[in-house]
Amino acid sequence: MLEVKNLHARIEEKEILKGLNIKVNKGEVHAIMGPNGTGKSTFASILAGKDGYEITEGEMLFEGQEISEMDPSERAHLGMFLAFQYPVEIPGVSTTNFMKAAINEKRKAHGQAPIEAKAFLEMMKEKSKIVELNKEFLTRSINEGFSGGEKKRNEIFQMAMLEPKLCVLDETDSGLDIDALRIVANGVNSLRNSENAFLVITHYQRLLDYIVPDFVHIMYDGKIVKTGDKSLALELEKKGYDWVKSELAQG
Amino acid sequence: MENQSEDILLVKTSETEYKYGFTTDVEQEYAEIGLSEDIVRFISAKKNEPEWMLEWRLKAYQQWLKMAEPDWAKLGFPKIDFQSIIYYAATKKKPKLNSLDEVDPEIRKTWDKLGISAMEQNKLGNVAMDFVMDSESVFTSFKEELNKKGIIFCSISEAIQEHGDLVKQYIGSVVPPRDNFYSALNSAVFSDGSFVYIPKGVRCPMELSTYFRINAENTGQFERTLIIADDDSYVSYLEGCTAPQRDENQLHAAVVELVAHDRAEIKYSTVQNWYPGDENGKGGVYNFVTKRGICQGYKSKISWTQVETGSAITWKYPSCILKGDYSIGEFYSVAVTNNYQQADTGTKMVHIGKNTRSRIVSKGISAGKSQNAYRGLVQIQPNADNSYNFSQCDSMLMGGECGAHTFPYIEIKNQTGKVEHEASTSKIGEDQLFYCNQRGIGAEEAVHLIVNGFCKEVFKELPMEFAVEAQKLLEITLENSVG
Ligand SMILES: Nc1ncnc2c1ncn2[C@@H]1O[C@H](COP(=O)(O)OP(=O)(O)OP(=O)(O)O)[C@@H](O)[C@H]1O
Ligand SMILES: [Mg+2]
Numbered sequence: 001m002l003e004v005k006n007l008h009a010r011i012e013e014k015e016i017l018k019g020l021n022i023k024v025n026k027g028e029v030h031a032i033m034g035p036n037g038t039g040k041s042t043f044a045s046i047l048a049g050k051d052g053y054e055i056t057e058g059e060m061l062f063e064g065q066e067i068s069e070m071d072p073s074e075r076a077h078l079g080m081f082l083a084f085q086y087p088v089e090i091p092g093v094s095t096t097n098f099m100k101a102a103i104n105e106k107r108k109a110h111g112q113a114p115i116e117a118k119a120f121l122e123m124m125k126e127k128s129k130i131v132e133l134n135k136e137f138l139t140r141s142i143n144e145g146f147s148g149g150e151k152k153r154n155e156i157f158q159m160a161m162l163e164p165k166l167c168v169l170d171e172t173d174s175g176l177d178i179d180a181l182r183i184v185a186n187g188v189n190s191l192r193n194s195e196n197a198f199l200v201i202t203h204y205q206r207l208l209d210y211i212v213p214d215f216v217h218i219m220y221d222g223k224i225v226k227t228g229d230k231s232l233a234l235e236l237e238k239k240g241y242d243w244v245k246s247e248l249a250q251g
Numbered sequence: 252m253e254n255q256s257e258d259i260l261l262v263k264t265s266e267t268e269y270k271y272g273f274t275t276d277v278e279q280e281y282a283e284i285g286l287s288e289d290i291v292r293f294i295s296a297k298k299n300e301p302e303w304m305l306e307w308r309l310k311a312y313q314q315w316l317k318m319a320e321p322d323w324a325k326l327g328f329p330k331i332d333f334q335s336i337i338y339y340a341a342t343k344k345k346p347k348l349n350s351l352d353e354v355d356p357e358i359r360k361t362w363d364k365l366g367i368s369a370m371e372q373n374k375l376g377n378v379a380m381d382f383v384m385d386s387e388s389v390f391t392s393f394k395e396e397l398n399k400k401g402i403i404f405c406s407i408s409e410a411i412q413e414h415g416d417l418v419k420q421y422i423g424s425v426v427p428p429r430d431n432f433y434s435a436l437n438s439a440v441f442s443d444g445s446f447v448y449i450p451k452g453v454r455c456p457m458e459l460s461t462y463f464r465i466n467a468e469n470t471g472q473f474e475r476t477l478i479i480a481d482d483d484s485y486v487s488y489l490e491g492c493t494a495p496q497r498d499e500n501q502l503h504a505a506v507v508e509l510v511a512h513d514r515a516e517i518k519y520s521t522v523q524n525w526y527p528g529d530e531n532g533k534g535g536v537y538n539f540v541t542k543r544g545i546c547q548g549y550k551s552k553i554s555w556t557q558v559e560t561g562s563a564i565t566w567k568y569p570s571c572i573l574k575g576d577y578s579i580g581e582f583y584s585v586a587v588t589n590n591y592q593q594a595d596t597g598t599k600m601v602h603i604g605k606n607t608r609s610r611i612v613s614k615g616i617s618a619g620k621s622q623n624a625y626r627g628l629v630q631i632q633p634n635a636d637n638s639y640n641f642s643q644c645d646s647m648l649m650g651g652e653c654g655a656h657t658f659p660y661i662e663i664k665n666q667t668g669k670v671e672h673e674a675s676t677s678k679i680g681e682d683q684l685f686y687c688n689q690r691g692i693g694a695e696e697a698v699h700l701i702v703n704g705f706c707k708e709v710f711k712e713l714p715m716e717f718a719v720e721a722q723k724l725l726e727i728t729l730e731n732s733v734g
Contacts, residue, residue: 048689051681076691088686092704101700102690109691141704158690 001026001197002047002166007058009046016042018222019058024166027194031208031233032201034219035241040201041085043219044170048082049075062166076102077109079165083155083172085201089143095154096124096138099161106162127160131187148175156187167191168199173207185210205237218244282339288312291439294339298408298442301415311428311438318432321566324595325624325656328564331537336502338440338473397455403448404459407475410446417448421479425508425545425572433504433539433566437473441506444474449484449515458714460489476507480515482548487518489717501526501536503562509544511551513575517544518554520713521569522721525561530619532591535563542569543599546578546607554581555598556712558721560728563592568626570599573607573635580609583709585721587728588621588653597626597658602635602668611642614706617653618729624656631668638668646676647705649729699726 002024009017016039024030034040046053047060049072060068067075090098104114115123124138131153143151152172159167169188173181188198188211200211208216208230216232217224220241225248226232236244282293291312295305320331397404403414410418428438445461461476480486503525509517519542528535538561544553555569571580582598600609609629617623629640646655657674679701687697703710703722710718 048685050685071693072685072688073691073693076689082689084686084689088680088682090683090686090701090704092707093700098687098690098692098700101687101692101696105693105696106691162690 001063002199003059003061004047005059005061007043007046007060008056009042009053009058010056011042011053015056016053016222017046020219020223022199022217022224024197024199026165026197028215029192029198029200029211029213031213031216031230032199032219032224033203033216033233033236038219039222040219041170044082044085044168044199044201047075047168048072048080073105074109076162076164077106081159081162081164081167083152083159083167083169085170085174087143087151087155089141089146091141091144093142094139095142095157098142099124099158102158102162123161128157130160130190131156132183133157149177149180152176152184153180153187156184160187160191165196166199167196168201170201171203172200173202173204181207182210205233208233220244220248281337284337285334286312286336286338286440290338294440294442297339298411300408300411303415303419304411307423307428308439311435312440314429315432315435315439318429318435320432324566324626325622325658326564326566326593326595328537328593331502333436339442396457400453400456401450402453402455403446405446407441407444407446407477410477414446414448417479418446418477421477421508421510422475423508425510425543426506426541431541434506434541437475437504437506437541441473441475444476444505445478445490446476447478447486447488449480449486451481452483453481454484455486458487458489460491462491472501472503472505474505476505478508478517478519479510480512480517480551482513482515484512485516487520487714489520489522489714491522491524491717491720502539503536504539505541507540507542507569509542509553511544511546511548511553511575511578513548514550515548516552516554518556518712519544519569520717521555521557521559522713522717522724523557523559523561523565524724526563527561527592528563528590530590532563532620535592536561537564538562538567539564540567542567543572544570544580545572546575546580546604548575548578550577550579551575552579552581554579554583554712556583556709557585557596558706558709558713558724559584559586559594559596560724562594565592565594565596567596568598570601571609572601572603573609573638574603575607576604577606578604579607581712582609582611582613583712584613585616585706585709585725586614586623586625587616587618587725588623589617589619589649589728590621591619592621594622595624595626597624597628599628600630600640602629602631602638602640605634605636605638607635607638609638609640611640611644612708613642613644614709615644615646615655616649616702616705616725616729617646617655618649620652622654622656624658626658626660628660628662629670630662631665631670633664635665636667638665640668640670642670642672644672644674645705646674647702648676648678698729702729 004020004022007017007020020043032040049070055068059066062078100120107114133153172184176184213230216228216230218226226244282290291308295308426434428435447459449455478488509519511517525536525538546553553571559565569582573580580600586594586596588594598611611627613625615623615625625644627642631638644657648655655676659672661670663670683701684697687700702725710721713721
């Protein structure tokens with residue numbers, strides 16, 4: 001589904017990604033872990049097509065198509081979704097209106113008519129249950145005055161609404177209390193199927209107790225330096241990153 | 252790819268075309284160019300006015316001669332030559348119209364282009380409309396239905412003829428001719444406008460609406476509107492404005508006066524879309540308007556809602572004098588400027604009565620090379636015990652070449668008064684745009700969403716149909732095909 005080869009990217013002359021490789025097949029869950037500032041969020045932003053980065057080398061293929069020249073909205077229409085580490089507030093725009101616009105733009109891109117009001121409302125109702133999101137949140141301005149945990153739940157709700165193929169979750173677990181963590185993880189698990197894939201960026205093994213990954217990657221200094229199964233996360237938890245760094249130094 | 256979304260905004264905002272920029276081809280009658288006592292007499296005579304009205308005009312003219320143009324606003328424009336303007340233009344005299352069928356076909360075509368014939372065809376049902384082109388009121392609809400309730404809704408010229416006592420009693424009572432340079436000018440030469448009187452205890456069953464249009468060349472439009480809501484009455488009034496696209500500047504100097512008696516409520520909404528000039532700042536309407544309402548009575552209420560997208564220059568401060576105890580004044584405003592437009596707009600809330608309240612919500616959006624200023628005065632006078640004002644002024648900038656300015660003036664002369672002011676300035680966020688884009692919402696639609704969200708508090712004050720129209724206008728003003 002996703003294949004990234006030798007990706008190099010920089011921002012304002014500073015090289016941040018330095019030869020990143022990753023391959024994600026449908027049906028898989030990949031976790032990316034790594035110290036602060038190693039480029040995890042940068043990678044997620046570049047995948048989604050945020051402005052301001054310069055790709056100097058490498059390839060980014062989504063279902064066999066090179067995506068690096070595509071607009072973020074085109075990538076979204078292809079089925080890419082990014083749950084943001086810091087979701088932004090849009091005053092005066094309700095989650096309902098926002099979702100309606102998003103769904104209809106996607107439908108338009110696929111040559112479909114706008115969604116019918118009734119179907120849309122039913123969908124909202126059904127999907128909001130997945131993350132136990134109260135109805136009241138759907139009419140409030142998107143993310144405005146939401147708590148950290150509420151914002152993250154709203155991200156997963158949107159993901160459920162848009163039914164993407166590739167879901168990138170950037171530290172969706174950060175700042176969640178234990179109940180919210182379970183709710184979010186259950187939400188993600190309920191969306192898993194053999195046709196989609198997840199890329200989960202996290203610092204904590206405990207999320208991976210709930211969302212069990214097929215692969216765990218360690219990112220360090222702009223590239224993936226180690227890949228293993230879920231036991232790698234446990235090992236990291238015990239030993240910390242110094243272990244990886246010293247291995248790298250020796251290697 | 253850097254700053255791509257900002258570039259899109261810049262392109263969009265500068266390529267916008269003004270779709271109301273056509274002219275109507277009807278035979279017109281003009282006054283001689285320039286202003287003199289003779290011209291004032293000419294206008295008054297054309298309108299067959301009673302002696303008192305002429306006297307009133309002449310007095311205003313004398314006052315105007317002694318006054319100077321205000322220069323305190325944050326506006327820059329070449330000095331206006333008041334002798335190069337035509338002060339009266341009207342469609343050649345026609346018999347009084349009794350039904351829509353008698354309207355000049357050219358004017359009806361204009362209505363079609365403006366999209367307002369739909370209202371006349373009753374599709375919107377609940378709107379009575381007066382159409383003023385250049386200096387003359389062309390047609391007022393639903394008159395009979397309103398008459399049954401004792402409501403008077405007609406052109407001001409007709410009111411001067413047929414309801415002289417009411418006009419005489421109220422004209423200039425809220426905005427005296429000497430109030431300012433433009434109000435004095437308007438008082439001397441006003442040509443037409445609307446008059447509304449709602450009798451005691453009557454709720455006006457429909458929106459009253461006037462559509463103003465400047466058509467003739469080199470012509471100033473000086474309309475005068477007077478709305479009186481007697482005890483326990485209610486009225487919602489809307490004005491819409493457009494003008495043809497012309498290279499030279501056109502002057503528009505209107506006066507609007509509102510009077511609300513005991514427990515009466517007046518809602519006054521404006522969607523102003525005068526021609527703003529082209530993307531190089533050539534042409535466009537100079538809009539110098541004095542709008543003021545007095546909450547004369549106990550528990551009376553006046554609320555101004557304006558969506559300003561047009562004009563090269565806007566100088567406009569709809570105000571409320573809160574004289575009656577427990578009276579309420581409100582001001583909701585969206586002002587959008589792009590290209591070389593300049594707006595200096597805001598409100599004045601003057602608290603005189605006890606327990607008076609006012610609320611100001613101002614949203615300024617600047618794009619292109621435009622300048623957008625909010626200027627507001629909140630004054631709590633010595634006897635206005637327990638008065639309260641809340642003001643919120645938010646500005647949004649698109650691109651780096653425009654400006655937003657806020658000038659709040661607060662004068663509190665009563666210890667029990669309370670004034671709260673909030674202000675913010677934001678750039679339309681790259682992060683907000685990216686968030687929308689990532690969800691599949693393209694740049695253009697994302698801008699609509701964000702801007703509409705920003706203006707939501709104001710839009711929700713407008714009658715439904717006009718809120719939709721205002722949203723569309725905003726979209727037209729702020730975008731065109733991407734890239
Ligand atoms: N706009 C920018 N200008 C300059 N440097 C930037 C910019 N954005 C990110 N960086 C730098 O890029 C590096 C990678 O940042 P990124 O946010 O991708 O890290 P991360 O792995 O997600 O970290 P964390 O675990 O803290 O979320 C950091 O050193 C950061 O300071
Ligand atoms: Mg990060």
